[in-house]
Amino acid sequence: MSQIHVTTKINGDETEFLCEPEDTLLDVLRDRLGLTGAKEGCGTGDCGACSVTVDDRLVCSCLMLGAEAEGREIATIEGMADGEVLHPLQRKFIEHAALQCGICTPGILVAAKSLLENNPDPSEEEARYWLAGNLCRCTGYDKIIRAVMDAAAEMRGEIANDPDDSLRRAS
């Protein structure tokens, strides 16, 4: 079977690749382009570890074919920081200890960034439902939600509104 030539944009860079017709976008990112930040946790769109955005829409890259990337703009975890400056979500995840093993972290960060682009001032419940497609088995989500809410507040130009939390950070 002949391979398909695809021209796309990944994290702002023009990118060309060849892929098999059955290769998923996740296969292409990980195995052909060396972008291993997106993880395969299930291969069936249930865990969200492979989350990327395609034309600003949050998708599970394991559910999309690589060939479908033609002409699209794809953003992955590798494009989230600006050089050595972390995105506020990335920084807050570290500060809030919102990761333990870290395997779900790239997918959750991509999904959370998508949330804040769509809704800069989410309620806790909105954040929980937006992230319901991203499984985390280590944290129980508590610190993840705190980190997302804190990052959202900072991005809106507000200071942290969790008094407990700012106290903890200061200690």
Next chain:
Amino acid sequence: MVEVAIWGSLRVATEGRATVEIEAGNLRELLDGLAEAYPDLRPQLRRGVTVAIDGRNFNDHWFEPIRPDSEVVLLPRIVGG
């Protein structure tokens, strides 16, 4: 002599005794002494045991001292996740 508590299902190997007395000054002497005095304990000793000495659990330390008045309890080998 050290008094060693034997768990319930293991008492078939100690003639029904819940405690046995073994001459031992450390864990290795205790395990050797048990195998010697109660040969029916050997299969379990091979499968592995944890020994609680004065409330602390030991798996491997042959030379962990045991005093004559130490509380010594034999347990199946404890593993974790």
Next chain:
Amino acid sequence: MALDKQAETAKRQFKVVGTRPNRPDGIDKVTGRARFGADAVAPGMLTGRVLRSPHAHARIVKIDASRAAALSGVKAVVTRADFPEPPAHVADVLDNCMAGAKALYDGHAVAAVAAVSPAVARRALKLIEVEYEVLAHVTDVDEAMQPGAPVLHEGRTDETVPEGFSGNVISRCEFGHGDIEAGLAKADRVVERSFRTAATHQGYIEPHACLAQMGPDGQADLWCCTQGHYMVRNTCAAILGMEVGQLRVTASEIGGGFGGKTTVFLEPVALMLSKKAGRPVKMVMSREEVLRASGPTASTSIDVRIGMTKDGRITAGDAVLRYQGGAYPGSPVGMGSMSAFAPYDLENVRTVGFDVVSNRPKQAAYRAPGAPMAAFAVESVIDELAKSLGLDPLDVRIRNAAVEGTKSSYGPTYPAIGAKATFEAAKAHPHWSAPLGENQGRGVACGFWFNFGGDTCVTLNVNLDGTVSVSEGNPDIGGSRASMSMMAAEELGIPYEQVRTIIADTGSLGQNEVTDGSRVTFAVGLATIEAARQAIRVMCARAAKIWGIDEDAVVWEDGAAKPAGPNAGQFPPMSLAEIAAVASNTGGPIAGHCEVNAEGAGVSFATHIVDTEVDPETGAVKILRYTVIQDAGKAVHPDYVEGQFQGGAVQGIGWALNEEYIYGEDGRLQNPGFLDYRVPVASDLPMIDTVILEIPNPGHPYGVRGVGETSIVPPLAAVANAVSAAAGVRLTDLPMSPPKVQAAIQAARG
């Protein structure tokens, strides 16, 4: 020694320990750079794939792989016939990685291929012809024990099992003291109930993955995600008939384990494929393979009888626990039996446990293995007794709490423990007295775990610029590199940022026990502190040489060597950096190391409070509020202690409400994916509040206990007690999925 040591630990003022610095692997993990198991690559690597049995129980009559081997792009095919006869201690492990005479469960590996691409490997698997003689199977624990049940292995029953059971009953254990019947006779009320819990999976998001490379000279390298790369090395070497020193294993970042990565599945197969193909072989499980063929936990059937006086004193506790642990012996029923009544001070207590095999994947450890199911049963009955006698369930627990000096239900007398402190903290917590609405119920339960230590090695190098590099041999699952750096910094008296901890490969340090048993912060921490103390002794000696005074006249304070007193001489302190800078001139590089079998871990207790709301029409359960109270010993990095509490609680909530292995009549797993094996998601949950109690462990220089496992013990019972309160009927069968809850409500209404 214990008491004064404890007092000293409690008094100590820490500078680094107890703070919340950022973790060293944080940036790698938020930028996608961290390399996990499936991220490893090697030049010329092949893809390995496994062919799995579609039958729950079948004799393997013949395997013909000739057509697969002949397919273009296939470089190696492996079956059991390729492996040497294994030593006894790894015989079951090998048989689980690659079936021998029989396939023992749906998903059991029967052959594997290595090919130039995943597509070729998939095609090759389809060309392998396996002739099976299908046998009768059994997957239910109670059915597996019955005489006449299909028997998996002949002759594996040990001397502890009485007559009257099938050959699937491998062993029986019994613990306790006192006289049960006499105790029950003194009770004002006796409750007797039977419970069942479904098998659940650890559900780590990262599937098993490895990359193996073995040369014709017998030297091999293996990269894999595991909780213990030394275990992987020793096990694979034994299975492949290699010398341990010829195999170097490097642990990748690990995407969750929770006990499930304490054994091998793919690794020996990948090594054998690489050996035969002469090229590196990478293998990654799919999620379906993880669920069908890695190591879920046991499913159980438990009977409990407890007697209580009107004023809440437990007069006797009795339990029979039956755990099926899959296709090979070794379910965690012993630990379930030992832990069942461990929080309580009981005059009369007995637990009897049965280890049972069935046609399911061999169970692996799952966070406090065996304990959550036992606690579910016992804590449910205590709750029921308390409520039926009109008593506060926490008052009952306080009344019966095990304390220092209590003879535990499994034998030893407790040293200082935190059971009662967690009960009292729960009682005082505002959650306990908060109002509840309609269809809402509150539950409380306690849990216990042993914790342990084991073989541990740490090397601590003082670099020439005064920074410090720590090497340890335990994969970092929950932030342990941060904790080790903190303990090294604390002991050395330098800032946390000047210490970097790495996980060394198996060639770099001596034997390390697996990351399990909540041992790492305790045991590796202990070794790190000792390694730091050794480096301090060297640095003091160097300063003494420079000053021309006696070594004993130098002390270490605040990160610097100082003369011990006026008589030692007048010298300005020499900092760690100053001593390091001249190390080459004063005798050579400075390091400390510690190789130890760390024994003496302290047991820990937790009490959880949960509020639930039950929809009486659908049976759906919502978790409204959750509070974890646990004795952590000294909390080194409180964020990660809280994280362990929260993660364990939520895994337990999943076990209580949703998660289960569902086997069909055909013995095949019906829900091998995250859609149907439903783990908790963010929208299922509230924040998980935590209270850390710090009752120092006298067996550790800073008072550290393990924290990772205890947190999964109480939630099954706590949630069941809350749901039972909300639904107005006792739930005894996990998971409490909506159909079961609804049926129970309907039945209670008549």
